[in-house]
Amino acid sequence: MTHSLESVYARIEQEVAARADRLWDVSLALHREPETAYEERRAAGLLAGELERAGFLVERGVAGLPTAFTARTGTAAELGGGPSVALLMEYDALPQLGHACGHNLIAAAGLGAALAVRAALDPIAGTLSAVGTPAEETGGGKLDEVAAGLFDGVDAALMFHPGVYDWTWAPLTASAQVRVGFHGRAAHPTGNPTEGIDALGALIQLFNTLGVLDRRLPAGSHIQGIVTEGGRATNIVPDYAEGLFGLRGETTSALAELVDELRSCAQGVALATGTTAEVTDVGGRYEHFRVNDVLSGLFARHLQAAGITLTEPEAGVYLGSSDIGNVSTRVPAIHPFVAIMGSKGSDHTPQFARAAAGPRGRRVMLAAARALAGTAADVLLRPDVPARAWAAFEKKAAAGL
Incomplete structure (x- = not known):
């Protein structure tokens, strides 16, 4: 099993590397033409099209949201059963500031991870989903997707977020x-x-x-x-x-x-x-983020292979709120921060928008794609991982955390 997993990790690395230029092209395309909440038509079309051409079964306009979509593959994608992983992609931009929150990198990393896992594991015993999640900045598309049951049966909801810290999880209120x-x-x-x-x-x-x-x-x-x-x-x-x-x-x-x-x-x-x-x-409420230590630890170890070390968040520091919280209180989830600029900077600024299209942004996006793919493979191939992730989830829930 260890040798098999190591082979899978190596194949994932190869698949991400082979797609590096295309993933960066996608990221820059989103960055050049930023679209705000619920208006992400070009972004959703571009991402869904990439997944469809790779053999994913794509459904557009899910959860009553024209710019949301799901893309599924795997032997259990239609029949149910087996482990289930969802890779989340955000792609809405900020008014006037464009991608000053780096959602273009989130989308490209999620896309790269989905494509790499499918290529490395095909056929997949279980379900691999890539979920397009619009309107994180305003409105909360994930709230509608949770209500529509898009995450029912999911064992791991995985995404990363570019930032100014290298943290294993996000202290989101x-x-x-x-x-x-x-x-x-x-x-x-x-x-x-x-x-x-x-x-x-x-x-x-x-x-x-x-x-x-x-x-x-x-x-x-x-x-x-x-x-x-x-x-x-x-x-x-x-x-x-x-x-x-x-x-x-x-x-x-x-x-x-x-x-x-x-x-x-x-x-x-x-x-x-x-x-x-x-x-x-006014609108729905964003819930707090419930960290899953099992999945976060796996992601951190995979990211370490790219030379990026994650640490625990600083005590008493909070980094805003996100609709990923509503996913994390229902299924095991991760939302690590990976820095694309120094800690003296801040997102939601013109400087951060520039960093999201810069060389460090590219390196982080590709490293995150590889780490997300490795974590997804762990969930799909190791029966102990979803079991331990759910146990950790239930422990946090019982403690009200």
């Missing part, structure tokens, strides 16, 4: 967008001021209240808000005001508690100011 609207009563501020109920004053009071709340929030939790509606004229007491709030919690349960706190604060302010408050979620 749960997040939600919540709208708070206050209804008051319009009046002239000098003609009949006592008749007015100032909705904007209520919203401002909510911001002040949340400022006090912020001082006692636990690590990983915060609330950031903006005013989206505050009145139309200075000589009219606003009868409606609205704010949009971004909330994050270290865990999904911590986020739920924070949303409840926001709702309580809004209702308290409404009671104090004579207004009425409406609190509504």
Whole structure:
């Protein structure tokens, strides 16, 4: 078995190397023509076409999302049974900044891994899937894909993310967008001021209240808000005001508690100011990322073969939120960070966008493709791996992590 696995790893390395130029061409094509959330038509078409030409069974428009797709292969792809691996590809860009989060590298690495595994293991005993996941930056395509059952029966959901750290897993918090609207009563501020109920004053009071709340929030939790509606004229007491709030919690349960706190604060302010408050979620909630130590360890060992060493994340450092969290709380998953620029930099910047099309980006993309493919092979060929991955998943779930 050891000799067989080593042969497979060697074949994967060869297959990724043979496709290196084409994978980089795909990555640069995505980078040159960035498409934002739910608009990734060229990206989805390019990736799905590459997989289809390689013999994958491709289904476009899955989960009710025109720019989502699945590509499957393996002896159990239609019949079910056997181990199942899903390689995830993100490809949406940021407005005005393009691929400043490096999703072009994520897509190309996932594509390369899928093609290499199919070539190295054909025929595959089990199921290998490549899943196109749109709208990670805004909206959360993976939420719809989870709800549609695309990850049902999957033993390992695998992806990597370019970044400024080399970390085995991503400390990603749960997040939600919540709208708070206050209804008051319009009046002239000098003609009949006592008749007015100032909705904007209520919203401002909510911001002040949340400022006090912020001082006692636990690590990983915060609330950031903006005013989206505050009145139309200075000589009219606003009868409606609205704010949009971004909330994050270290865990999904911590986020739920924070949303409840926001709702309580809004209702308290409404009671104090004579207004009425409406609190509504905007879109779905991103859950926290549940690390799977078994799969993350395998990926790290494969990446080490390319000379990249991953470490545990720094304690107390959080790197935002992602809809991969909603996948990771349902099936074993990985989301390592691999640096394409130094830790003094940051993603979501023009500098990071340039790095995503630079020589270090290419090296990381190819190394990640190889490591993802090796990890997928471990799941498909070693019965102990999915068993241990699920055991680790259940242990984290039982602990609420």
